[in-house]
Each structure stands twice: as structure tokens, then as C-alpha cells.
Amino acid sequence: MIQKAVEALKKGEFVLIYDFADREGETDFAIRSDMITPEDIRSMRKDAGGLICTAVHSDAADKMGLPFASEVLKMTHIAEKEGDIPYDKKNHSSFSLWVNHKDTFTGITDIDRALTANHLADHVKHAMNGGALDFASEFRTPGHMATLRANKKLLDERRGQTELSITLAEIGGITPCITICEMLDDNTGRALSKEDAEKYAEENGLVFIGGKEIVEYWEKQKSQQV
Template sequence: MSGDTVYSCLTYRNENINRALKALRAGKMIQIYDSDSREGETDLVIPAKAVTFKDVKRMRKDAGGLICVAIDPVASKQLKLPFMAELIREASKTSDVLGEIVEKEGDLKYDSHSSFSLWVNHRNTRTGIPDNERALTIRKIGEITERKLSGDPVHFGEEFRTPGHVALLRAAEGLLDERKGQTELSVALARMAGITPAMVVCEMLDDYSGEALSKEDSKEYGKEHGLVFLEGQEIVEAYMTWTGSE
């Protein structure tokens, strides 16, 4: 079955998913809620290549969480991006302190492991933290992901330096078969949309409670701003259909 045929079937079955894919293809922002049993958080999500400084400002002010870029597992391997926990474990061989603090099995209450990779700035930034500089770094991450997947022999270190102000997230190799975090959910949507699988995610926080913004308040924000709101399970079911594994 061709990809187009699978996508047509998917569109017919879930109009909400179709609206989200259309928005992402147009470089627009959507919302993803993972699940009640996981983080229980809603993220603002947008393709990395489409990000402007106004998008960074919106995520910083309206969402308030950590602005990260989730990268497809194939591209992550090709770009030789490590998991941060693996780097720290290696470094812990010469540092007792690192050995004590590195993530261990059972540390995370919502998953088996973290997706964090490097924190980077693009080499054409100064401090890397202003909205326009973070937007540049994010767009360039999207571009190098696309170029690497297309076979271009690019080298990550020629364009980026670490430490920096944009956190990279490396999607699990098995994607949604292995992990159902915002990292994997957003990359799965990118694959379904046929766009570069490098996606910006940022958690929505509550200014008053000190907690994550509730699902209800997140949905209300989405309605006010015309954003498509997706449940994680919707994405999982759609991706299973798209891959033919349903």
C-alpha cells in the first residue's frame, strides 16, 4: 500500500489528525497532550524549519516550559547525536560526582529513560539566548536534519557548538513502539505529514498553581488561538494506521 493511500485512509478516519497534519505542513503551531498516565502535559509544537523569533517568544511567554527540538531517530544516528545520559556515564568513569547523579533505572516516574541529547547554539549566534538567536539555531537544526536525511555529507560540529541554549531530544529508535513521549509523538506526526522530522516542543505551564497547565486550560488556550489540540492516543492510533501495523 502506498504512502498516499495510507494517508487518504488516515484522513478519512480522523479529521482532527488531518487538521493537525495540514497545520504542520503550513508551518503552523499545534498542541499535543501526551496522556493522563504519563507526564500529563500539553506541549506547543511546531516544525523546526518554520520557527521565527515570534514563535520562540510565544513559547517562552505563553507556554513557559523548556524549548527543545525533537529529532528523528534515523537523523540522530546519522548526525551522531548522543543521549546525554550516555555521555555522563562515560564521563563518570573519571568523576565520582557524575556517577552519583547520572540517570538510573527507576529514576523517572513517567518513563524508562530521558530523550535529552546535547544543548547547542548555532555558530552564527553570539550568546544564543535571545529569541532571534534561538530561532536561528532551531531553524538550522531543522535544515541540517533535512540535509542529512537527504544524503548530504554534513557535519554537525561545523555548524553548532555545545554547551548552548537549545536542548536537543533524540527520539527513541522504535519511535512510538518504544516510547510515547512528546519527542516521539511530534516526530511521528512529522513523518505522517511528510515534513522534516525535527520538531520544536515546549511544555505549557500554569502561572498560578506552579504545575503543568491542565488539559482543560490548554484546550481553552488552543480554542482562543485557533490551534489544533491532539491527544497522544490519537497520534498513536493514526501512526499505526499510517505504518500499516494496525
């Protein structure tokens, strides 16, 4: 399934990623940010319903000047306390800044959010290739696209949706900038069950993959490089 997921991601299709039953127990829509369209944003808000975010590789985030939100908020005395996140006791939240690209209007429309994600991917691509674009001159904050910083050691240290999606991008050799959104259940108000997410994937011809499979492939790749 890992190869199917990678190929789907490469083609700009949605991949459904389930993390772990003992973590969030959630399935996220994931799609490469450099190919996302307004129609994709619409699908995310209507069929997934969670928060639409764009995950960024940590190396790119460093060069772009994207901090962890928790670090910025420490001065307000309302930043998260260590160990406060019930599903991730070892690491803090991956949230960084909320941004709009300068060419957006309100920033919230499907068109605006797709544009912001596209331009975030441009900056990540340049950063990962050793270049640098002026992030501050192109984006406004606060905005309507939440950015997420992947852990520097990816799945070696944190196994959230941010790291799972960025790892999948690395495996596929594409720009490690992925837009994700949690799938919610309209009836229960909770996260959509794994079974229902798998059913949605089957009915819509999408690839469904579990975090465990991504981790196993990642670890196998690393062991072969030693």
C-alpha cells in the same frame, strides 16, 4: 483531528499536543523547526513557559553524532539510573546535547534560538536524505537549545512528546525536526491542565490533539502496510 494537526504543522503553525493522563499529563506547543521564527520562540516562552527543545529523528541524530545525554554523563557518575524517571519506567530520557549555532551571539535570545532551530532542521533534512553536514563545525555545546533524540522505534517503544511530535512530522511528510515547549500554569506552578490547554487552543485558533489519537493513527497506518 489528525489531518488538521498535520496540515497546521505543514503550514508552520503551532499544534498543541497533549500526551497522556497516565504519563506526564502535559500539553506541548509543537512547531516545525525549519519554519520557526523569533516570534514563535517568544510565544513559546510567554504563553507556554516550559523548556524550549528541538526534537530530532533518531536516524538523523545518529548521522549528526548527537548522543543521548545520559550516555555522555555516565562517566560523571551522575547519569540517570534505570527506572528513575517516574513517568517513563521503560526508557531513558530523550535529552541529547544543548547547542547554539555558531552564528548566534549569546544563544538565548528569541532570534538566536530560532536560528539554532532552523539550522538543526537543515542538518536533519540532509541526514534524512542520505547527506551529511559537519555538525561539529556549525554548533557549539553547551548552548541554549536542548536537543532531544526520538526513540528508534518511535511510538512502538516510547510515547513521549518527542516521539509524538516526530511521528506527526513523519505522517505529514515534513523534515522530522520539531521544536516543542511544555505549557505551564502561572497560577499553580504546575503543568497547565488539559482543559485549560484546550481552551487556549480554541481562543487562539490552534489545533489541539491528544497523544492517543496520534498513536491510533500511527498503528492503523502500520497495519495497512503489512
